[in-house]
Amino acid sequence: MLGSHTGVTAALEPCGSTDHPDCGIRDVLDRIGDKWSVLVIVELASGVRRFRELQRAIDGISQRMLTLTVRRLERDGLLTRTVYPTVPAQVTYELTARGSGLTHLVKQLADWSLEHKGAIGRSRDLYDEQNPDHAIR
Amino acid sequence: MLGSHTGVTAALEPCGSTDHPDCGIRDVLDRIGDKWSVLVIVELASGVRRFRELQRAIDGISQRMLTLTVRRLERDGLLTRTVYPTVPAQVTYELTARGSGLTHLVKQLADWSLEHKGAIGRSRDLYDEQNPDHAIR
DNA sequence: CGGAATCCAGCGCGATACTG
DNA sequence: CAGTATCGCGCTGGATTCCG
Numbered sequence: 213m214l215g216s217h218t219g220v221t222a223a224l225e226p227c228g229s230t231d232h233p234d235c236g237i238r239d240v241l242d243r244i245g246d247k248w249s250v251l252v253i254v255e256l257a258s259g260v261r262r263f264r265e266l267q268r269a270i271d272g273i274s275q276r277m278l279t280l281t282v283r284r285l286e287r288d289g290l291l292t293r294t295v296y297p298t299v300p301a302q303v304t305y306e307l308t309a310r311g312s313g314l315t316h317l318v319k320q321l322a323d324w325s326l327e328h329k330g331a332i333g334r335s336r337d338l339y340d341e342q343n344p345d346h347a348i349r
Numbered sequence: 350m351l352g353s354h355t356g357v358t359a360a361l362e363p364c365g366s367t368d369h370p371d372c373g374i375r376d377v378l379d380r381i382g383d384k385w386s387v388l389v390i391v392e393l394a395s396g397v398r399r400f401r402e403l404q405r406a407i408d409g410i411s412q413r414m415l416t417l418t419v420r421r422l423e424r425d426g427l428l429t430r431t432v433y434p435t436v437p438a439q440v441t442y443e444l445t446a447r448g449s450g451l452t453h454l455v456k457q458l459a460d461w462s463l464e465h466k467g468a469i470g471r472s473r474d475l476y477d478e479q480n481p482d483h484a485i486r
Numbered sequence: 487c488g489g490a491a492t493c494c495a496g497c498g499c500g501a502t503a504c505t506g
Numbered sequence: 507c508a509g510t511a512t513c514g515c516g517c518t519g520g521a522t523t524c525c526g
Binding site: 236237238239240241244245246250251254286287288289310313314317318320321322324325326328329331332335336339340 | 374381388425426450451468469472
């Protein structure tokens, strides 16, 4: 685990080279790198959800941001939006197969995060302690 | 592949619940979700680099953002900064073991991205075509 | 070369109010 | 319930200038 491979695959090769503005990574990060997308995806990983269910589950999200977030995820084909023309309108959201695939990757990121959370926190404290000058964030 | 597991692990469980502001994911995303960190990590995955080498390799990055980015990555213990007190100052950056671990995850994201890039693009075009009204981005 | 400091534009996102 | 519309602030990040 220590001597992990530093090899880079084709997906990363042309990254940032002069001819390529960036590698494909930015596409994913622009989608899941924002404040809420991942939380929506994670919540939907547990099953179908309605709008208010999502909003209640994802603590702190405004209805505006939830609207925008699910809209973008739908546009990218990561989830499906289903409208039932009932009396009070009812809309459900569900991950597509593509979205579920992303869930798998997100899970790995979450695992990695939890694994290193403590060590990273200690690194930060140590850094801030040794560099009292630049209080970067 | 269709009936992919929707199971969520411990890392994702308490995500966004009322008692937990978020799951650990935000920590990683706050680091790699920004505009440049991933590109720096990817470039360093190929080996040790100097400041200007990074700047030239990562097309479009300003020296300000490169400084801030490597600073934060260093603070999190994802890379090491080495200063050689030569005549014109010389500084090199190198991934730590922890940083290399992240590289592995980033690689998977990049692979996933390339794999679905085409399909996602088509999804977007279709969506925009069917919803000429809201031109969300 | 490798930064630090300053100024400034964009827009991400929150708060609030209104609609079908 | 599930949105849409408007306003405004804060933070990210770009451009420029100066320093050791």
